[in-house]
Amino acid sequence: MADKTEIFEERFIRPVGVTGRYTILAAVVCLFLPGLYLYFFHGLFPPLEPLIRALIAVWAFMIVMGVIEPIVYYPILGYGGTFMSFLVGNILNLRVPVSATAQAVAGTREGSPEAEIVSTLGIAGSIIANEAVLIIGVILFLPFIGEVQGSGTAMAVALDQVLPALFGALGAMMLVRNYKLGLVPIGMGLVIALIKDDLPFSVTIPPMVLVSVLSARFMYKKGWVKGDTMM
Amino acid sequence: MTDYLSAANSPGMWLACSAIIVVVIFQAARITMLAYRAGLAIGMSRQQMMAAFRTGMTTAIVPSIAILLGLALLIPRLGVPFPWMRLAVIGSVTYELIAAGAAATEMGLEGLSGRFDGPVFSTAVWTMSMGVFFGLLIVAFFTNKIKKMKDRVAGRDMAWLSVLTSAAFFGAVGYMVAQPMVKGGPPLVAMLGGFLTMVLVGAVIKLGRQEWLKEWALALSIIGGMAASGLAVHYLGIGG
Numbered sequence: 001m002a003d004k005t006e007i008f009e010e011r012f013i014r015p016v017g018v019t020g021r022y023t024i025l026a027a028v029v030c031l032f033l034p035g036l037y038l039y040f041f042h043g044l045f046p047p048l049e050p051l052i053r054a055l056i057a058v059w060a061f062m063i064v065m066g067v068i069e070p071i072v073y074y075p076i077l078g079y080g081g082t083f084m085s086f087l088v089g090n091i092l093n094l095r096v097p098v099s100a101t102a103q104a105v106a107g108t109r110e111g112s113p114e115a116e117i118v119s120t121l122g123i124a125g126s127i128i129a130n131e132a133v134l135i136i137g138v139i140l141f142l143p144f145i146g147e148v149q150g151s152g153t154a155m156a157v158a159l160d161q162v163l164p165a166l167f168g169a170l171g172a173m174m175l176v177r178n179y180k181l182g183l184v185p186i187g188m189g190l191v192i193a194l195i196k197d198d199l200p201f202s203v204t205i206p207p208m209v210l211v212s213v214l215s216a217r218f219m220y221k222k223g224w225v226k227g228d229t230m231m
Numbered sequence: 232m233t234d235y236l237s238a239a240n241s242p243g244m245w246l247a248c249s250a251i252i253v254v255v256i257f258q259a260a261r262i263t264m265l266a267y268r269a270g271l272a273i274g275m276s277r278q279q280m281m282a283a284f285r286t287g288m289t290t291a292i293v294p295s296i297a298i299l300l301g302l303a304l305l306i307p308r309l310g311v312p313f314p315w316m317r318l319a320v321i322g323s324v325t326y327e328l329i330a331a332g333a334a335a336t337e338m339g340l341e342g343l344s345g346r347f348d349g350p351v352f353s354t355a356v357w358t359m360s361m362g363v364f365f366g367l368l369i370v371a372f373f374t375n376k377i378k379k380m381k382d383r384v385a386g387r388d389m390a391w392l393s394v395l396t397s398a399a400f401f402g403a404v405g406y407m408v409a410q411p412m413v414k415g416g417p418p419l420v421a422m423l424g425g426f427l428t429m430v431l432v433g434a435v436i437k438l439g440r441q442e443w444l445k446e447w448a449l450a451l452s453i454i455g456g457m458a459a460s461g462l463a464v465h466y467l468g469i470g471g
Contacts, residue, residue, distance in 0.1 A: 004273050012269035016262055017375060023258035024371040027320070028364050030251035034313055035357045037247035042238040046354035050337035054354060057333040058362035061403035066366030068396045072389065074377050080262050082377070086370040088255055089321040090298065093446050098290045102283045117270040118283040124263040125287025131256055133295035134319045138302070138311065158457040159307050160344035161421035163332050164411040165456020166325065168425025169449055171408040174401050176433055181397055185405030193409040201333040204406040212402025216394050227390035
């Protein structure tokens, strides 16, 4: 038995760790290619001050989630699955169910080397299918871009409201799924919006995140909220 | 002022956006190979492993089509290749819309409904890109530590961590959820449409036991909200 663990460590954990780390670092470099391309070939570069403010807004919640999510999902995704899932994204709506289904189909014991292999293969399979659908889909979509991008079309008018529509959907998720966690941020957002309704995200997001987390901590300590299945 | 779209859809942009997808496919192929060989070495059967891979593929197809729907929402403002790259890698429709919206508001536009130009577009590109690289570095350098830590983090702490992530995300969007309520007009109609569609889809999932709808809930709700605002303009003359 100890032998099997050793083989697994040697043949799987170690090489996957090396592959995972270097492919992700390569991906981080590739992440900046579109921005650099726009700068060098079209002279497009963001004015620094708005960019920094937009980044403050995004980082205020992305850094918290970036640190916590790998820890929370690791037990489900496994070692190989973690490297792949966080690179490809769509973790809760795709990778977690895939990993769980693959493990259920194979009937492996949770936490065993077999479960790790099954989860890894399932997630890899989902990534291949995922990329194939996106590549085929975008090729099929190309002939119709003109229609969508013309301004003044009905589509363009409806698309103006994409953010409010998204926030309506998220508001419903917050209140239906875990209203105790949702009430404080929505309530506080409402109070701020009543005072001033055109604040940029960089001003509202950091303090809102702080208050929301502190109130969640309070409710958790009191035993009012016990856990949450995340988005 | 839709000139920036020719840059956004240029062949060079396609090339710049494709590089990361090559990395993703290479990573998945290489780890699959390692897992397959290690599986054989510890005595798993070929069939068992093939079944796992196939399950992954079939489970992913329908949600991937839902992601494609999200792509259609980003293309009018950001061109085709960049949103395609974002949703093929790391991103989710929710994050990308919020990041693009943050960039647009900081550039003085009213969310995504304002007119984009070159500087706004490049601000969105850099915000969306730089917003996620921190999380990637964590996974690159700390997955080993998480593996070791797994046994020590007890179930109770896990529960708190799950509450913490949700609270952080809820806090981030709280003001944006409230904004349309105060503003009224088309944003309010769109928001109510999104809200009601989500409640409705949620009810169908719960009461009708239609689990597969889960992956579609968000995209459907966004479309429901947009449709509501379009209908309100047409029939009630709200906004327009």
